[in-house]
Amino acid sequence: MPELEKMILVGAPHTSNWDFIVYLGAIRHWRISPRYIAKHTLFRWPFGPFFRRFGGIPVDRAKAGGLVGQVTAEFDRSERMILVMAPEGTRSAAPYWKSGFVKIAADSGAPIVPVYINFESLEVVLGPPITFDGNKEALMDQLRDFFSSGRGKKREGEGPVRLREERSV
Numbered sequence: 001m002p003e004l005e006k007m008i009l010v011g012a013p014h015t016s017n018w019d020f021i022v023y024l025g026a027i028r029h030w031r032i033s034p035r036y037i038a039k040h041t042l043f044r045w046p047f048g049p050f051f052r053r054f055g056g057i058p059v060d061r062a063k064a065g066g067l068v069g070q071v072t073a074e075f076d077r078s079e080r081m082i083l084v085m086a087p088e089g090t091r092s093a094a095p096y097w098k099s100g101f102v103k104i105a106a107d108s109g110a111p112i113v114p115v116y117i118n119f120e121s122l123e124v125v126l127g128p129p130i131t132f133d134g135n136k137e138a139l140m141d142q143l144r145d146f147f148s149s150g151r152g153k154k155r156e157g158e159g160p161v162r163l164r165e166e167r168s169v
Contacts, residue, residue: 001030002129005080006110009034010101010143012161013117014086015152022117023084024054026124034082037071055084068103075108083110093159102139102163105132114143116150125149140166 011023027034033055040058042051051058057074059067075081083104087097105112114127127146132139144161 001032001126002111002113004111004113004129006075006078006108007082007113007129008101008105008108008110009082009084009113009115011084011086011115011117012088012097012147013150013152013159014088015091015154015156017091018119018153019086019091019117022124026115027054032082034084035074036084037067068100068107071100071104072107075104075110081110088159091154093156095159096162096164096166097159099163099165102132102136106134112139112143114146116147117153118149118151119153120151136163136165 011019035055035057037057037059038051040060042048043056043058057071071083075083085101085104087099087101088094089098101112104110111129111131113129116125116127117123118125130139130142140161140163147161
């Protein structure tokens, strides 16, 4: 785990509910207390206290705007913050990644640290920190290269590593 005060851990592929169990093991192994954003419906009884205990931040994806600003403000207020994001946004194959992690990195200055799960080799692998310099194409090329070795539990749930605004990859 990089010794950084603030970072955005970007994890993929996200294809199964087992990913969360692996996540819990990884944070215990690395001795970190990360935060993560999840849909607000996960925070209802009886699981709400559990998800909050492990750093969950509930969000209502139906409400427009403000999410990036709220998370950036949290980075500004925090002396130390590790935000974990699954940019696929779903366990099903998605045609593109959500770009919130890029916007948060740009606004907060927090580096992106890619991390993949490989269920075939039973490992979780951290990549080197990437400081986003505004060049989305170069960032996504780095991420595509890194995530090419990741393997989800359900291979049919893996989608391409690309943002909506990328024409084709």
